[in-house]
Amino acid sequence: MKITVLGAGPAGLYFALLMKKQRPAHAITLLERDGPNDTFGWGIVFSQRTVEVLKDSDPDTCAEITRRAETWDDVAVVHKGQRITVGGNRFYGIARITLLNILHRRCLDHGVEIRFLTNVADLSELGPSDLLVGADGANSLVRRAYADFFLPLVDLRQNKYIWLGTEQPFEGLTMGFRQADAGLFITHSYRFSPTMSTFIVECPPEAWLKAGLDRMSGEETCVYLAGVFKAELQGRSLRSNNFAKWLNFPLVKNKRWHHRNVVLLGDALHTAHFSIGSGTKLALEDALALAGCFAEHRTVEAALPAFERVRKPIVDEFQQAATESLTWLENVGEHLGLDPVPFAYRLMTRSKRVGYNRLKQKDPAFIARYDRWRQEHPSTGAIPEEFLDLFQKRTFAHLATQMADGTPHVTSVWVDYDGKHVLINSAKGRLKDRNMEQRPHVALEITDPDDPNRYLAVRGAVAEITEEGADEHLDKLARRYLGRDQYPPGWKLPGEVRRIYKIAPERVTPWAPFR
Numbered sequence: 417m418k419i420t421v422l423g424a425g426p427a428g429l430y431f432a433l434l435m436k437k438q439r440p441a442h443a444i445t446l447l448e449r450d451g452p453n454d455t456f457g458w459g460i461v462f463s464q465r466t467v468e469v470l471k472d473s474d475p476d477t478c479a480e481i482t483r484r485a486e487t488w489d490d491v492a493v494v495h496k497g498q499r500i501t502v503g504g505n506r507f508y509g510i511a512r513i514t515l516l517n518i519l520h521r522r523c524l525d526h527g528v529e530i531r532f533l534t535n536v537a538d539l540s541e542l543g544p545s546d547l548l549v550g551a552d553g554a555n556s557l558v559r560r561a562y563a564d565f566f567l568p569l570v571d572l573r574q575n576k577y578i579w580l581g582t583e584q585p586f587e588g589l590t591m592g593f594r595q596a597d598a599g600l601f602i603t604h605s606y607r608f609s610p611t612m613s614t615f616i617v618e619c620p621p622e623a624w625l626k627a628g629l630d631r632m633s634g635e636e637t638c639v640y641l642a643g644v645f646k647a648e649l650q651g652r653s654l655r656s657n658n659f660a661k662w663l664n665f666p667l668v669k670n671k672r673w674h675h676r677n678v679v680l681l682g683d684a685l686h687t688a689h690f691s692i693g694s695g696t697k698l699a700l701e702d703a704l705a706l707a708g709c710f711a712e713h714r715t716v717e718a719a720l721p722a723f724e725r726v727r728k729p730i731v732d733e734f735q736q737a738a739t740e741s742l743t744w745l746e747n748v749g750e751h752l753g754l755d756p757v758p759f760a761y762r763l764m765t766r767s768k769r770v771g772y773n774r775l776k777q778k779d780p781a782f783i784a785r786y787d788r789w790r791q792e793h794p795s796t797g798a799i800p801e802e803f804l805d806l807f808q809k810r811t812f813a814h815l816a817t818q819m820a821d822g823t824p825h826v827t828s829v830w831v832d833y834d835g836k837h838v839l840i841n842s843a844k845g846r847l848k849d850r851n852m853e854q855r856p857h858v859a860l861e862i863t864d865p866d867d868p869n870r871y872l873a874v875r876g877a878v879a880e881i882t883e884e885g886a887d888e889h890l891d892k893l894a895r896r897y898l899g900r901d902q903y904p905p906g907w908k909l910p911g912e913v914r915r916i917y918k919i920a921p922e923r924v925t926p927w928a929p930f931r
């Protein structure tokens with residue numbers, strides 16, 4: 417098979433390597449605009465799990481990567497000047513250029529042709545091939561050329577970020593939150609060689625403009641940010657390289673993954689926010705999955721649909737976690753008032769992939785500190801602190817009320833919490849309204865829309881029913897559930913009178929056994 421791969425990043429290189437190993441007869445050409453020693457950014461991170469996947473698929477590459485990588489177990493959270501560490505998170509940090517050079521060598525050793533310094537401006541420049549792989553990154557030319565078929569969605573996120581380097585050797589993956597005069601700045605930093613660390617900074621656009629970062633040179637930017645993060649950097653400087661510039665993170669998705677003999681891979685297909693450090697992992701695993709589909713199905717016609725079928729659910733799940741993480745960081749202002757320990761807990765659980773139980777397994781000492789903090793600061797309401805997020809998203813509750821004949825009645829409702837009562841908003845005269853007015857005992861099951869295995873079961877009684885403020889409350893709910901400023905007036909029945917039902921919880925059962 418004649419295979420052309422556009423882009424020699426991790427996805428393109430690893431796919432070419434695995435295909436060539438699978439069938440040395442394949443003629444594989446990689447086209448790359450950069451030279452073999454050019455790259456953007458500094459270092460990247462892999463988790464232990466990724467390393468295990470690589471070990472199974474190509475032990476030699478994996479051995480080389482782990483030999484050259486820095487390792488650590490802690491995530492450190494710096495908030496209000498205090499450093500909280502959470503252990504049990506084995507990570508590997510490696511310079512992006514080192515990773516690429518390892519893959520270059522492996523590809524060349526196996527007979528893959530890599531044409532460096534070859535910028536492809538138009539796909540018509542490419543000769544015919546049996547398979548064209550668009551592994552050309554987040555701004556993919558292949559994706560744009562076939563946009564009518566791939567149906568891409570590119571959501572540019574609000575925060576500005578820049579990828580810098582420093583000689584400060586960070587211990588563990590450090591996330592620092594600093595309030596400067598201009599606003600909030602967040603760093604994600606980690607060591608990727610004995611002498612160098614990656615230092616990514618992100619900030620809301622308001623802080624970026626107020627600080628004048630839109631007008632600063634690379635050098636001025638480094639000086640400014642080194643001042644903001646003086647404590648984390650212990651006075652060391654920041655460095656930019658030729659590729660350093662402020663960007664908005666593009667959240668890329670594609671409705672379709674392949675068209676005829678063309679397929680997308682890695683960032684061209686999907687991006688995952690750097691705060692969960694999984695972009696390179698996803699790129700390499702895509703390559704592995706696509707090569708696996710060719711091993712099983714042989715033909716392009718069969719392998720490409722199989723790739724989408726097998727891989728998409730996994731990628732969707734990761735993107736969901738990464739999106740949770742980036743959204744949390746975009747809205748971190750809501751959490752900045754917290755003490756460092758509960759703040760670190762919220763940060764560690766932000767992607768919803770890890771919860772209390774998993775954290776306890778990873779680092780019992782951290783959870784003991786968190787539990788101590790909870791005992792010293794008992795929740796003023798009945799809903800546990802770590803389940804309050806359910807009232808910040810589009811969570812539907814199932815409300816059970818009792819009919820006059822004693823039989824149950826269940827409806828799906830929007831749900832809110834005022835710190836003391838669970839709030840439901842409905843209309844006078846409806847069945848549930850009459851039930852709650854006459855028989856105030858109710859039960860609710862409030863399920864996390866992102867993880868149906870996580871829910872709150874609440875039993876209690878309606879303490880108050882009020883019409884006061886009910887329309888405003890409904891508008892507030894519409895902002896969360898519909899993304900609209902106002903509940904659509906056309907959705908109300910003529911003469912509808914809205915009511916708020918304040919349910920005092922008597923028994924609350926939080927359920928999240930698998931996280």
Ligand SMILES: Cc1cc2nc3c(=O)[nH]c(=O)nc-3n(C[C@H](O)[C@H](O)[C@H](O)COP(=O)(O)OP(=O)(O)OC[C@H]3O[C@@H](n4cnc5c(N)ncnc54)[C@H](O)[C@@H]3O)c2cc1C
Pocket residue numbers: 422423424425426427428447448449450457459460461462534535536537551552553554556557577578579616681682683684688690693694695696697698699
């Ligand atoms: C700030 C930041 C931090 C990150 N940190 C991490 C991390 O810690 N861990 C992690 O796993 N991931 C991280 N990532 C993500 C990671 O860099 C990407 O997800 C990963 O590089 C994707 O690999 P890829 O091969 O799909 O694309 P890329 O690495 O982008 O490679 C695409 C290649 O295609 C080439 N190319 C593009 N267009 C053309 C063209 N027209 N002609 C010729 N060549 C072309 C480019 O030069 C490039 O070499 C981070 C990303 C950012 C932005």
